[in-house]
Amino acid sequence: MVDGGDPANSAPRTGGRVRSSAARDEVLNATMALLEEQGYGKITMEGVAARSGVAKSTIYRWWKSKALLVMEAQSEAVARRMPEPDTGSVAEDLTIFASELNRVVEFPQRMEALRGMMADAQLYPDFAGALRDWVQTRRAVVSAILSRGVERGELDADLDVEYATDLIFGPFWYRLLVGHAPLRPDLAGAEIARLLAGFRHPAAD
Amino acid sequence: MVDGGDPANSAPRTGGRVRSSAARDEVLNATMALLEEQGYGKITMEGVAARSGVAKSTIYRWWKSKALLVMEAQSEAVARRMPEPDTGSVAEDLTIFASELNRVVEFPQRMEALRGMMADAQLYPDFAGALRDWVQTRRAVVSAILSRGVERGELDADLDVEYATDLIFGPFWYRLLVGHAPLRPDLAGAEIARLLAGFRHPAAD
Amino acid sequence: MVDGGDPANSAPRTGGRVRSSAARDEVLNATMALLEEQGYGKITMEGVAARSGVAKSTIYRWWKSKALLVMEAQSEAVARRMPEPDTGSVAEDLTIFASELNRVVEFPQRMEALRGMMADAQLYPDFAGALRDWVQTRRAVVSAILSRGVERGELDADLDVEYATDLIFGPFWYRLLVGHAPLRPDLAGAEIARLLAGFRHPAAD
Amino acid sequence: MVDGGDPANSAPRTGGRVRSSAARDEVLNATMALLEEQGYGKITMEGVAARSGVAKSTIYRWWKSKALLVMEAQSEAVARRMPEPDTGSVAEDLTIFASELNRVVEFPQRMEALRGMMADAQLYPDFAGALRDWVQTRRAVVSAILSRGVERGELDADLDVEYATDLIFGPFWYRLLVGHAPLRPDLAGAEIARLLAGFRHPAAD
DNA sequence: ACATAACCGAGACGGTACGTCAGGTCTTGAC
DNA sequence: GTCAAGACCTGACGTACCGTCTCGGTTATGT
Known part of the structure; x- marks a missing residue:
């Protein structure tokens, strides 16, 4: 509110x-x-x-x-529409969340709203903070999932949770705003799986 | 142009x-x-x-x-300012590119321009296409780096190059637009390394 | 108004x-x-x-x-500045009116306004009606003077009052707009006298 | 020209x-x-x-x-379309001229042109002179008719020929520009007859 | 025959004003 | 104290024509 x-x-x-x-x-x-x-x-x-x-x-x-x-x-x-899954599996939790996130594509006026709000956040500094606060509430959900994964040893202890969270939301917003590729709720699982492969192993060089 | x-x-x-x-x-x-x-x-x-x-x-x-x-x-x-590195190493190429990308933070008026253009792309459909075209020219550089990596066997043959490209640009734009975290050219290498860990191994489940 | x-x-x-x-x-x-x-x-x-x-x-x-x-x-x-004289004599009434009418020559900005308004009435149909309405209010004064003259028997009963009114205003506007001759408040009486000579007698052939 | x-x-x-x-x-x-x-x-x-x-x-x-x-x-x-009648009778000459003058009503684009030119003469001083010159050529025809009438004794020797000319053209332009009454080629004769009654007799008072 | 000079098309340019739109503020009287 | 109504100032919009100014290219001479 x-x-x-x-x-x-x-x-x-x-x-x-x-x-x-x-x-x-x-x-x-x-x-x-x-x-x-x-x-x-x-x-x-x-x-x-x-x-x-x-x-x-x-x-x-x-x-x-x-x-x-x-x-x-x-x-x-x-x-x-913002689920906070906690199934005990990072992969499952993230897949649920990402699928739901991408499901916005089924509600055009919500897409419109998200795009317009992001636009106004750029143009009106007064609003940028409000949008940022709202974004943070959604980031918190993903961060929590990831943190639980680290605690449980599912993910590499060195994982930068904030950056990992950006890897979930970033491509979503990027596609939403640029429109070069469609949002695909059905592919969320595969994309998450690929990402987690990187999160499990320590970064190479 | x-x-x-x-x-x-x-x-x-x-x-x-x-x-x-x-x-x-x-x-x-x-x-x-x-x-x-x-x-x-x-x-x-x-x-x-x-x-x-x-x-x-x-x-x-x-x-x-x-x-x-x-x-x-x-x-x-x-x-x-858009390098097209081709060192023979995906990690090196991407690190060069991502560092340079994040270096926009050093030029406030360019950040302003990027944010404003993205905003207008949301508000004026006529402009969305023009921005998309411009974005594609930048995506093409990253896609080429990744494709070379796949050919050389550095990356998993099943890698979805387009999505991987989104993982490079997505977090960049997301941070730029939301402003919840700063852009860090100096950390680009570490982030790329983490990403590549996932790109090298086939996705798990 | x-x-x-x-x-x-x-x-x-x-x-x-x-x-x-x-x-x-x-x-x-x-x-x-x-x-x-x-x-x-x-x-x-x-x-x-x-x-x-x-x-x-x-x-x-x-x-x-x-x-x-x-x-x-x-x-x-x-x-x-629009008098409505009623002295009991057509000649006197018209002379008063016509003198006053021509006295606009003493107020250059009013002449400018009249000329400009007439011009715009030609160029902008929306305005033509408004000007016509305003003109009618002024014509009504002269028509009334003439009608009284007919009733009193001063003027020929067959007189076309509308046309006679045009004979008062027509030359005034014509000179104002074309500028081939000056407006002369002092000569108004003589001109009216000449006109009335024609109004008193029935038209010849 | x-x-x-x-x-x-x-x-x-x-x-x-x-x-x-x-x-x-x-x-x-x-x-x-x-x-x-x-x-x-x-x-x-x-x-x-x-x-x-x-x-x-x-x-x-x-x-x-x-x-x-x-x-x-x-x-x-x-x-x-500008006749220069010379029948030997002022009444006849003027009637011919005035009828032809009012016949412009049958050619809407010529009415448009006359109205527009008069408008521009008000708005653009450079053009006012050109219009005035052109108007003078038409006035000259009527003045000549009237002068011949004075010479022949048909009209009062004291007649102000210039003003009399304005009485021919004035009402024509006035109606053309204001539009409160139609131009009537067929009534020109009657109107001229009425006018001439005044021109024949010296002005009263 | 060929240079000269004026013409012509195209269209970019600096201007001025148009009439419209929306923003955000303020004033009023009713509830 | 809130509300509907709506007038107000402000600023920018995008458009239309204006009249001027290069351009490149085209014709008639007149020597």
């Missing part, structure tokens, strides 16, 4: 009209609808306002930028 | 005033200057026009978008 | 920031100033925006074109 | 390629075609160049502005 997520937290409230949860829902729904229909690049705050029937000033009150708005609109769905 | 790059190619010239190479140079210089001073996100076509003294309409005549303009402004410098 | 003239009319207002009368005044003043200093032909929406300190989009919100803007800027002053 | 009209006059010519009459004709034809199809306001030098297949620079060599171009494109046709 990034901002304005929960209408019943923050300051101690001293009186006055309460935040309209209807307005919040309308905004998030309109955002998802526009994301699906026109893509991230064509979403505008003005468009969301018009579509949702919520005033622009109200939207700005709760979300500082388009990127934060999309992030929240996405977050629940994405959160639900 | 992306567009309007070479004033002396394309159509056979049947008449008409010749393209001003001075104007071209002024525009590219102004673009690089603005990139360095203010960052990709603050570059505007209008700003480039003002800075370069070249009319906006002339800029639009040769470059359809900011992203294509930056890409060309970058391309020569980057091209010069 | 042509458009956006009165900030307190139109829709019943259900909310929203109220129109800034300061902005409106600044725009109209800037328009008149530019008209006087540089002439109608050199007025631009951008120039008015710069001069007035009001945003271009705000100007476009209230006036669709330069011509409508000038028309409104002029209208109050002109309205004040 | 305004400019570049006759390809065989001006400087004594000592050699060099001769002006292409084909190019001249193409330009004039294209101008008339665009005038008819899209109206004066949408004619552009660039459009004429594209339509005619003649280079923009060639057009500018021979015609300094759109207005001069249209004037020449029109001039031959209009010249042919």
Whole structure:
């Protein structure tokens, strides 16, 4: 949850009209609808306002930028889709995770959202931190899997877990963003197997 | 070279005033200057026009978008910086390449350019193809190194060269874009060594 | 009053920031100033925006074109200068009116405005109607004078009032636009007298 | 004839390629075609160049502005349509002339041209003189008719011939430009008769 | 016959202004 | 205190034509 997520937290409230949860829902729904229909690049705050029937000033009150708005609109769905497998086998855990990761290809509007959010993180420094925080929560899952593997002796004790985590997410984002090759949930297992071969043996020279 | 790059190619010239190479140079210089001073996100076509003294309409005549303009402004410098090592050793070749790749960290405005171009590729479909083409030229270098390694028997014959190439570039871009960890030219050798351990042996299960 | 003239009319207002009368005044003043200093032909929406300190989009919100803007800027002053004499004598009424009409020659920027508006009416069909409406309000004054003359028996009952009105305004505009002869407020009486001689007697053959 | 009209006059010519009459004709034809199809306001030098297949620079060599171009494109046709009646009767002469004048209503593109030229005369001082000169040639015809009438004693010796001429042309242009009433060739006779009633008798007061 | 000179096409160039879009802020009155 | 409405300033967009300026190439002379 990034901002304005929960209408019943923050300051101690001293009186006055309460935040309209209807307005919040309308905004998030309109955002998802526009994301699906026109893509991230064509979403505008003005468009969301018009579509949702919520005033622009109200939207700005709760979300500082388009990127934060999309992030929240996405977050629940994405959160639900982030498995934290712990089967006792690194290979199995990673395969489950990577398959699920690549399965985003089946939800075009989520791909759109990921690509657009990554774009905005480059263009608006304010948002970069928010995206980084969100990315870290996902990295943590993989790092945990790998650490458990090291502890259990499945993986080389010298393994750089952070870099290994990048080897899981890096190619995913790279393909997602460049589009030179499709994401293949079905091949995740084979790719993980190849990677693990390297993680098991100490690096040569 | 992306567009309007070479004033002396394309159509056979049947008449008409010749393209001003001075104007071209002024525009590219102004673009690089603005990139360095203010960052990709603050570059505007209008700003480039003002800075370069070249009319906006002339800029639009040769470059359809900011992203294509930056890409060309970058391309020569980057091209010069893209080594194509062929030492006879995959490990050595890849280490040279990856070190150089990560060395972009020493040139902040080039990092800015790479990040901005990747962002625009997400937001403007017209540009995505151009970026993809450019990316392919860089992938080709790594693919060639790996293919030579397979031929020479240094690497497993079953190696998926395209995916292996993604394992070189993916983490690079991922770190560049997310910023969760720094790029480390000095560690490139160790990371490559770890990767190659996996490429040498057939995948396990 | 042509458009956006009165900030307190139109829709019943259900909310929203109220129109800034300061902005409106600044725009109209800037328009008149530019008209006087540089002439109608050199007025631009951008120039008015710069001069007035009001945003271009705000100007476009209230006036669709330069011509409508000038028309409104002029209208109050002109309205004040449009007498509706009713002395009981057609000759006297018309002489008063025609003298005043030709007196525009003493206000060069108003001449400029009239000429420019007539020009734009030719070039932009959207504006032609607006100008025609405005012209009709002025014609109505003369038509009324003539009609009263017919009723009183001062003028021939067969007189075509509309055409007679054109005989008042036609030469005025013709001289104003072509510039082959000056406008002469002092000669208006003599010209009217000549005209009336024809209006009193039925047409010959 | 305004400019570049006759390809065989001006400087004594000592050699060099001769002006292409084909190019001249193409330009004039294209101008008339665009005038008819899209109206004066949408004619552009660039459009004429594209339509005619003649280079923009060639057009500018021979015609300094759109207005001069249209004037020449029109001039031959209009010249042919300008009668100089001399029947011995002022009423008859003027009726012939005025009927023909109003007959322009049957040729929409000529109306367009007249309206557009008058507009440009307001906006571009350089052109105002050219239009005025052309207008004078037409006024001269009417003035001559009236002067003959005065000499023959048909009209009052005190008649201001110039103003009387304005009474013929003024209402014509006024209606043409404002569009509040149609031009009526068939009513020209009646209107002239009414006017002449005033011209015959000395002005009253 | 051949140099001279003016013409012509093509099209790039520096400009100016256009009219539009979206951003983000502010003001108002209703709830 | 929040909300819908909507006016406001700001900045940049991408386009259209303007009138000028090279270019390369084409014709008529006139010596």
